Amino acid sequence: MPRCRPAILFALLFALSPAFADDGIAERLAACAACHGALGEGMQGAEYVPHLAGKPAGYLFEQLAGFRDGRRVNASMTWLVQFADDAWLREIATYYAALPPRTHAADAGAAQLTPERRERAERLVREGDREHGVPACSACHGPDLAGLEPGIPATLGLPADYVVAQFGHWRNGSRRAREPDCMREVALALSPQDIRAVATWLSQQSNADGIRPAPAGAFVPPARCGALDAEAAP
Amino acid sequence: MSLRRILFALACLLLPCVLAALALAAMLFARQGGIEPFRIPHGDRAVATDATTIARGEYLARIGNCRACHTARGGAPFAGGRTFSTGIGTVYSTNITPDPARGIGDWSADEFAHVMRHGVSRRGALYPVFPYAHFANVADADLDAILAYLRTQPASASTPPPNRLEPPADSRRALVGWRMLHYRPEATRIDPNDRGRYLVDGLGHCAMCHSARGERGSLPPEGHFAGGRIPGIGWYAPPLDRVQLERYSEQQLADYLRTGTSAHGSAYGPMAEVVYASLRALTPGDALAIARHLKQVEPAPLRATVGSEANDDAGSPGAQVYAHACADCHGKDGEGKPGAYPPLQGSVAATAPDATNAVRLVLYGGMPVTTAGAPRPHSMPPFVQRLDASEIAAVVNHLRRRWGARDSRLTAQDVESMQGIVVD
Numbered sequence: 225m226p227r228c229r230p231a232i233l234f235a236l237l238f239a240l241s242p243a244f245a246d247d248g249i250a251e252r253l254a255a256c257a258a259c260h261g262a263l264g265e266g267m268q269g270a271e272y273v274p275h276l277a278g279k280p281a282g283y284l285f286e287q288l289a290g291f292r293d294g295r296r297v298n299a300s301m302t303w304l305v306q307f308a309d310d311a312w313l314r315e316i317a318t319y320y321a322a323l324p325p326r327t328h329a330a331d332a333g334a335a336q337l338t339p340e341r342r343e344r345a346e347r348l349v350r351e352g353d354r355e356h357g358v359p360a361c362s363a364c365h366g367p368d369l370a371g372l373e374p375g376i377p378a379t380l381g382l383p384a385d386y387v388v389a390q391f392g393h394w395r396n397g398s399r400r401a402r403e404p405d406c407m408r409e410v411a412l413a414l415s416p417q418d419i420r421a422v423a424t425w426l427s428q429q430s431n432a433d434g435i436r437p438a439p440a441g442a443f444v445p446p447a448r449c450g451a452l453d454a455e456a457a458p
Numbered sequence: 459m460s461l462r463r464i465l466f467a468l469a470c471l472l473l474p475c476v477l478a479a480l481a482l483a484a485m486l487f488a489r490q491g492g493i494e495p496f497r498i499p500h501g502d503r504a505v506a507t508d509a510t511t512i513a514r515g516e517y518l519a520r521i522g523n524c525r526a527c528h529t530a531r532g533g534a535p536f537a538g539g540r541t542f543s544t545g546i547g548t549v550y551s552t553n554i555t556p557d558p559a560r561g562i563g564d565w566s567a568d569e570f571a572h573v574m575r576h577g578v579s580r581r582g583a584l585y586p587v588f589p590y591a592h593f594a595n596v597a598d599a600d601l602d603a604i605l606a607y608l609r610t611q612p613a614s615a616s617t618p619p620p621n622r623l624e625p626p627a628d629s630r631r632a633l634v635g636w637r638m639l640h641y642r643p644e645a646t647r648i649d650p651n652d653r654g655r656y657l658v659d660g661l662g663h664c665a666m667c668h669s670a671r672g673e674r675g676s677l678p679p680e681g682h683f684a685g686g687r688i689p690g691i692g693w694y695a696p697p698l699d700r701v702q703l704e705r706y707s708e709q710q711l712a713d714y715l716r717t718g719t720s721a722h723g724s725a726y727g728p729m730a731e732v733v734y735a736s737l738r739a740l741t742p743g744d745a746l747a748i749a750r751h752l753k754q755v756e757p758a759p760l761r762a763t764v765g766s767e768a769n770d771d772a773g774s775p776g777a778q779v780y781a782h783a784c785a786d787c788h789g790k791d792g793e794g795k796p797g798a799y800p801p802l803q804g805s806v807a808a809t810a811p812d813a814t815n816a817v818r819l820v821l822y823g824g825m826p827v828t829t830a831g832a833p834r835p836h837s838m839p840p841f842v843q844r845l846d847a848s849e850i851a852a853v854v855n856h857l858r859r860r861w862g863a864r865d866s867r868l869t870a871q872d873v874e875s876m877q878g879i880v881v882d
Contacts, residue, residue: 248834251798254787255823255837258844294532299879300822302531304837306881307718307734307827312834 249319255304256316264320266330266383274386278325280437282374283451284317285310286401297398325370325434330383331427341417345425348418356413361422364406364445369429371437375402375451380431387423402450486638495576495583495637499568505602507609515607517739518600522593522661524608526735527551530618531882537561537614541882542587543690544675547623549587557613571601576643582630583637585621586675591641595648595660640676654751657744667695667728670760684758687812691880693727694812699755705804711749716740717831723800723807724826724835726819731827738829776856779849783841784857792861798836808862816854817868817876820845847873 250262259273260266266275276284290296292305292313305313337345347353349369352360362369364376371378379387393399394411401407411419445452487493505511519525528551530539538553556563562570573579577590584590596604626632648656658664667688670681675689685697696702703711705722714720718733725733740748781790787799792808794801802808807816823840826832841850847870854873858866 252834252836254839255825258823258839258841294530299881300840302881303822303879304825307730308825309734309828309833312828315834 249315253316253319256320259300260320264323265326266381268328271331271383272386272389274382275326275330276320277323278434278436279321279377280371280373280375281314281317281321283371283377284320285314286375286451288313288317290400295400297393325378325431325436326381327431327434329381329428329430331424337421337424341421342425344418345421348414348422349425353413353418358410358413359406359446361426364447364449366438366443368435369426370431370435372442372445372452373437373440375453376437376445376449378431378435378437379426380429380435382423382426384420384423384427387426388419391419391423402453404448404450406445406447406449483638487634490634490637490641491576491643495572495578498578498580499566499572501566501568503567505567505606507606511603511606512610513607514600515603515605517741518596518661519604519607520736520739521657521744522596522604522663523732523736524554524604526731528554534612534614534616536608536611537616537618539616539618543880543882544585544587544623545689546627546675547621549585549621549623550618551587552618553614553616554608555611555614555616556609557615560615560617561613562608563613565605567602567605570605571598574601577637577641583633585633586636586641589663589666591643591677592660592663592665594643595656597647597650597656600650600661636674636676640672640674652751653744654747654749657748658751662748664698668698670758678760680759682758683755684760685810685812687814688728691728691882692814692818692876692878694810694814695728696806696810697757698752699757700753701757703753706749706753708746708749708753711752712742712745713831715745715748716742717829718827719829719832719835721796721801723805724832726824726826727815730824733829734827738827738831774852774856775849776852776854777860779845779853780856783845784853787838792857802857803861805861808858808860809864810862811864813854813858813864813866813868813872814876816858817850817873820850820854821873821877822879842877846870847877 250257256264256276260276264276264278266277267273287296288301288305288308289310291298291301292308308316348358349361352358352363361379364372365379366372366376369378369380390399390407391411391414394405394408397408399407414422440452525535527540527542528536528538530537530541530551533539534555536553536555538551540551542549542551553561555561558564565573569580573584574590574593574596576594577584577586577588621628626635648659650656665677665682668683668685669677670684670686671689672678672681683698685695685702687694706714706720710720710722714722714725715733715737718725718730718738724730737745788794788802789799792802794803807819810816819838821840821842823838825837826835828835845853850873851868851870855866855868858864
C-alpha cells in the first residue's frame, strides 16, 4: 500500500465530499450559524435550538422542506427557507450531515431527574412501554441513539425544551412527517410526564465518541417508517 | 293649515337634497362601471385546450402569480386559504381549482373573464385584495389561456375559512359603496404590444405593493408607484420609477427580476416571494420589456422625497455597532462585496423613506431567493439575539444617515414595534 501523505488525504477529502468541495458554503450559511453554531454543533447555553451536525442528510432535508412547505412550524426557520428550492436545501442538508456530530450534552447542568424518573426514562429509551404500544427510542434511533440513515436523527444531547416542544407539535399536528409518521403515534401514547422525563434524560447524554448515524439498513425498526423510504434521501 | 304648510315647506327643502343625493349616487355608480359589472354572463363559449395554449396559460398564470395568492402554505395548489391581513380584518383567498362546487369548475370562459375584469363574481363584489383593476387590462386570448391552464389543475374540495372583517366591510354590499368611492375603471385597455407596460400594469399588478395607498385601501392615481407599506406583514415596497431605478441599467434590472439579485442588492421579504413564485419564470425578453417600461415611469406626485444630505456620524454608537457587527460583510464604507454581500450605499434599506425593511433585515436576517441565476445565495444572520433594540435603532440610524442621506431618528421603541415575524 502506498504511503498516504496528509496533503493527498486532504485533497481526496475535498474531492470526495461535496460539502467540502466548495469552501463558500459556510459563509453563505451565516444565518444558520447564528443559532445552530458555526459548525452546526448547536449553541452552548441555548435552551432550545437543536444541533444539526452529523444528522442524516435525508432527515435534515425533510425538516428544511417541512419549514418551507408547512409540515413544521417555526417562524424563524420558515422566514429563512421559504424561498429556497430543493437543490439548495439538499446542499445545506448535505453540508451539515458531513460535519462532525455534536459531542457535548445540551443541558448538562439542567434540572436533575429524580432516581424514579431517570429509571422510567431509561426504560422508555431501552425497552419502550409495551402496555401503551410505545417502542423503545433505541429501536428506531439506534442502540446508541445516534440515528439511522437516511432519515432518522440522533437524539443524543438535544435540548430538553426542544424535544418536549416537538412532542407537542406531533400531538397537535403542527409537525408532520412522511407517512407512516410513527412519531405522531408515539407522542400521542406517551404521558406529558414521560415526555418530560425522556427529554431531560436525552439532554444529558453526550456523544463524546462522535458516533455517526448507523448506515442505512444497519438495523430494522419495529414499524415501517416514512423517514426511511428511499425517496426521502437527498 | 299650519301642519300642511310645514310639511309642504319641509318637502320643498328636502326634495332637492334627496334628488341631489340620488344624482350623486347615480353618478358614482356610473363611474365605478355602472350596472355592467354586476351582470354575470352565462355562456358556454369553448376555449382552446391544445398544449401550446395551456403552456402559454401556465406562463401567464406565473406572471400573474395566481398560485402564490391562491395557495395556503402546505395546501393544495390554487385551493385558496392564504391569509391577507388588511386594516379592516382578514381576507382569505378563494379556491380556483376546477372543483365545480368549491372552486371555479363550472365557470364559463365569459364568467371567468368577467370576474378578472370587473372584480364581481356570482358571489358578489370581490374585495380589492384581488387586483381586478390590473387584470382588466389582460387581453381576451390571454385570459382564455389562463383559464385553459387552470382547468388542467387537480380539483380540490378545500374550502377557505370565512373572511374575518369588521362591519361594514364584512358585507359584500358595502363593497359596492367602496367601488363607488374608489374604483375607476380605465376607459381603454393597455395595448398588448406595449409589452412592458402590459405586464407591469396588467397581470404583474406591481402597483398593488409599490403604490401609496389612499383612504380605505384605495390606489389613487397620484400614488402610482410612489412606494408604500404593505399592510399586515411589516414590509415597505420602494417607489418604482426612473429616478428610483437610476442605478440599474435596463439589463441589470431585467436580470434582477429573474435572479432576485444584482450588484445593487437582493430581493427580500415579499419581493423574494414574487421572484421565487413568479418572476424567475420570465423569458429574457419579457424581463427586459418590464425593465424598459419601469425605467421610463415618471415619478408620482406623492413620491416620497429622497434625502440629500449625507450625515456621517463616525464615532457614534451606531457606527461602533456597525464596525463590529456589519462591516465584515458589508464593508467599512458600505461598499459590500460583489457576488456575495450587497452594498448599503444607495440601497433601498438605506434610502427608502421608511426604515421598516432595514430594521426587519437586521432583526431577523434573511436568505435571498434561490433562482437558476443565483442558486446558492448568501444569507444574512439575524441579530435579534445579539443586539438589543437600542443598538439596532442606532445601527440603522447610522447606515441610513451615512448611505441614505436620511435624517433617521429611530428609537428602541420603534424597533420593538417592528418585532415579530408574520409567516402566513
